[in-house]
Amino acid sequence: MTRVEQAFAAAEEEGRATFVAYLTAFDPDADRSLALLRAAAEAGADVLEVGVPFSDPTADGPAIQAAMARARAAGATLPRVLDLVARLRAHTSVPCVLFSYANPLLRLGEALAPRLADAGIDAVLALDVSVFDVPAVFGARAAADLAWVGLCGPRTPDARARAIARRARGFVYQIARTGVTGAGGGRDGDLAHRVAVLRAAGPRPVAVGFGVRRREDAAAVAAIADGVVVGSHLVQRAAAAFAAGEDGAEAVAEAVADLRAGLSRPPARSRRA
Amino acid sequence: MTGPATPPPAAFRTGPFGGRFVAETLVPAVEALAEAFDDAWADPAFQAAYRDLLETYVGRPTPLSTAPRLSDAVGATVLLKREDLAHTGSHKINNCVGQALLARRMGKRRIIAETGAGQHGVATATVCARLGLSCTVYMGAVDVERQRLNVFRMRMLGATVVPVESGTGTLKDAINEALRDWVTNVDDTHYVLGSVMGPDPYPRIVRTLHEVIGREARAQVLATAGRLPDAVVACVGGGSNAMGIFSGFLDDPAVRLYGVEAAGTGLDGGRHAATMARGRVGIFHGMRSLVLQDDDGQIQEAHSISAGLDYPGVGPEHAYLASTGRAEYLHATDDEALAALHEVASLEGIVLALETAHAAARLRDVARVVGPGGIVLLNVSGRGDKDMPQVMAREGEGGGS
Numbered sequence: 001m002t003r004v005e006q007a008f009a010a011a012e013e014e015g016r017a018t019f020v021a022y023l024t025a026f027d028p029d030a031d032r033s034l035a036l037l038r039a040a041a042e043a044g045a046d047v048l049e050v051g052v053p054f055s056d057p058t059a060d061g062p063a064i065q066a067a068m069a070r071a072r073a074a075g076a077t078l079p080r081v082l083d084l085v086a087r088l089r090a091h092t093s094v095p096c097v098l099f100s101y102a103n104p105l106l107r108l109g110e111a112l113a114p115r116l117a118d119a120g121i122d123a124v125l126a127l128d129v130s131v132f133d134v135p136a137v138f139g140a141r142a143a144a145d146l147a148w149v150g151l152c153g154p155r156t157p158d159a160r161a162r163a164i165a166r167r168a169r170g171f172v173y174q175i176a177r178t179g180v181t182g183a184g185g186g187r188d189g190d191l192a193h194r195v196a197v198l199r200a201a202g203p204r205p206v207a208v209g210f211g212v213r214r215r216e217d218a219a220a221v222a223a224i225a226d227g228v229v230v231g232s233h234l235v236q237r238a239a240a241a242f243a244a245g246e247d248g249a250e251a252v253a254e255a256v257a258d259l260r261a262g263l264s265r266p267p268a269r270s271r272r273a
Numbered sequence: 274m275t276g277p278a279t280p281p282p283a284a285f286r287t288g289p290f291g292g293r294f295v296a297e298t299l300v301p302a303v304e305a306l307a308e309a310f311d312d313a314w315a316d317p318a319f320q321a322a323y324r325d326l327l328e329t330y331v332g333r334p335t336p337l338s339t340a341p342r343l344s345d346a347v348g349a350t351v352l353l354k355r356e357d358l359a360h361t362g363s364h365k366i367n368n369c370v371g372q373a374l375l376a377r378r379m380g381k382r383r384i385i386a387e388t389g390a391g392q393h394g395v396a397t398a399t400v401c402a403r404l405g406l407s408c409t410v411y412m413g414a415v416d417v418e419r420q421r422l423n424v425f426r427m428r429m430l431g432a433t434v435v436p437v438e439s440g441t442g443t444l445k446d447a448i449n450e451a452l453r454d455w456v457t458n459v460d461d462t463h464y465v466l467g468s469v470m471g472p473d474p475y476p477r478i479v480r481t482l483h484e485v486i487g488r489e490a491r492a493q494v495l496a497t498a499g500r501l502p503d504a505v506v507a508c509v510g511g512g513s514n515a516m517g518i519f520s521g522f523l524d525d526p527a528v529r530l531y532g533v534e535a536a537g538t539g540l541d542g543g544r545h546a547a548t549m550a551r552g553r554v555g556i557f558h559g560m561r562s563l564v565l566q567d568d569d570g571q572i573q574e575a576h577s578i579s580a581g582l583d584y585p586g587v588g589p590e591h592a593y594l595a596s597t598g599r600a601e602y603l604h605a606t607d608d609e610a611l612a613a614l615h616e617v618a619s620l621e622g623i624v625l626a627l628e629t630a631h632a633a634a635r636l637r638d639v640a641r642v643v644g645p646g647g648i649v650l651l652n653v654s655g656r657g658d659k660d661m662p663q664v665m666a667r668e669g670e671g672g673g674s
Contacts (some may be wrong), residue, residue: 055571056445056557058452059296065439077569102294102556104570128294128556137294137556153298155459160300178298179457 003095004170008205017222017263021045022231024067026076041094043253044260052100061182063232078104082119089120113145123147123170131167165201182232215262282484283523290589307474337493342620349640363655366396371482373400376463387451389444390581391423393467398432408432415442468511469588472559487521503643504529507652508632510582514654533632535577536604546575548587549602578607579627605634626655
């Protein structure tokens with residue numbers, strides 16, 4: 001079992017859904033970004049998603065676009081992001097999922113798997129590469145040596161969703177609704193059905209993200225899924241703090257603690273018997 | 274409109290390039306699009322509707338012009354395929370007609386598009402007006418400024434033009450924003466991508482819808498000159514007009530194919546859009562192709578005087594044709610394109626689009642390769658009216674070079 005799956009299992013033991021917190025690495029610079037990631041972990045994030053800044057984040061909304069622009073202005077590159085995660089590892093053993101567009105990962109070539117492992121990355125998600133294409137794109141070695149998170153869309157047909165769940169390692173990330181990251185709330189279609197299909201297909205836990213910003217959103221997702229991913233909301237809270245001249249750590253910690261309070265489930269509603 | 278000597282277009286092959294690299298939310302949409310296009314293309318009723326609009330609305334076939342004075346100047350016989358005479362002033366409308374008909378067939382009433390120079394945006398807005406579809410065009414804020422005439426035209430045609438401020442404010446950012454719109458409104462919206470790029474099936478669809486250029490040109494050159502040309506020259510940004518005309522000659526190995534990219538202020542200054550010359554293999558905008566990028570895999574800003582060539586990627590079929598050596602890729606600077614614009618205007622009475630002027634700038638080099646008895650076919654992808662304010666601002670109202 002990977003450290004990511006252990007984190008899901010531990011949360012399950014405690015009778016709550018797993019809290020997955022996304023932050024863009026290097027936003028707004030290396031040191032403050034490290035402080036935010038630590039603050040999120042200390043405030044109760046079970047898994048950290050570390051976003052790799054990219055020049056053309058086509059799947060992201062304005063909040064994460066702006067975070068990536070700040071990060072790139074501060075000199076973010078994938079190797080530097082990995083250095084940052086290595087520094088984070090001195091403070092916390094919380095599992096880290098690298099969340100990236102394909103092209104920066106491609107530039108590491110053969111070194112991709114060892115570099116990510118050395119930095120202490122536990123799993124990786126390439127936003128624009130399906131789990132089926134990972135071996136062809138990143139090579140057999142990287143496909144085998146890294147835990148590739150499976151991404152599932154709101155319109156993904158059940159058969160494909162099941163295949164994604166079987167291929168995924170770490171967890172399966174179900175996108176709650178069509179659209180970019182950070183747009184207003186609301187979930188598409190029968191999310192409970194989608195989660196059930198993924199759960200039935202394989203052993204990986206299922207986390208749901210996109211549009212989770214309030215405690216009620218988190219609670220609604222926690223009632224049907226193993227984990228809740230919160231990204232743009234945390235990034236926005238940090239950005240507002242930066243604008244007010246603060247370092248953002250307190251704002252992120254507060255938001256994580258508040259959302260996490262919504263994740264507890266009565267024992268009878270525990271996801272896995 | 275096609276003679277008996279015209280074979281079917283060459284097969285669409287991209288080798289290791291291409292692919293379908295999109296967020297999972299869009300996978301069902303691109304799969305459905307591929308299926309719908311194959312289904313439509315095999316349907317004689319769809320073909321008839323497409324052909325009818327091309328003939329009665331676009332004005333096809335576009336003529337092939339001789340260019341006697343330009344031929345004398347460059348040292349080989351130059352023939353011009355006149356896509357500038359198509360409705361809206363460029364080849365772009367061939368693709369828009371086909372994709373808009375496809376969208377209607379798929380029951381999608383809302384169309385989105387990106388545009389660089391504005392030609393694809395104008396063509397999309399035009400066809401949407403004709404077919405009664407709603408149209409939103411994303412355009413980089415920098416391009417909105419340098420192509421104000423086309424912005425005005427699109428609005429007159431009933432389109433909503435959304436200036437994109439993010440990133441570099443050019444074509445790639447307009448595509449980013451169109452992709453974000455599509456992923457949000459995927460159920461009722463069709464994205465009319467304007468070049469032979471993006472995730473599969475777009476490169477194949479757009480190429481197929483532009484094959485009419487190569488099919489006509491091949492038959493017209495045979496009729497005019499009694500033989501095939503020795504070389505075909507076209508400008509390449511994403512590469513749609515080039516693939517359209519190349520497709521008619523891919524299976525004629527004696528015909529040399531030349532794409533001409535924008536070298537901006539020169540390749541070594543870093544301010545250019547010469548993806549084939551300086552790009553590396555990467556994944557960008559849904560495809561694996563050559564991409565201008567830095568050592569970290571961040572996409573670099575392209576530069577060209579021509580908004581339509583100002584793109585840091587290139588269609589995967591071009592990357593493949595370069596890798597096999599079937600096509601060769603040259604480049605021309607801003608200044609060379611401007612000089613060619615003036616030369617063709619004064620010698621032939623044709624004001625080229627700045628995009629096309631890049632291809633015209635390499636005519637002398639191609640003429641040297643084919644020799645004085647050779648025939649060079651230039652694809653005149655568009656007309657230059659849209660560029661006049663920009664050229665005037667750069668050169669002063671005297672118009673001299």
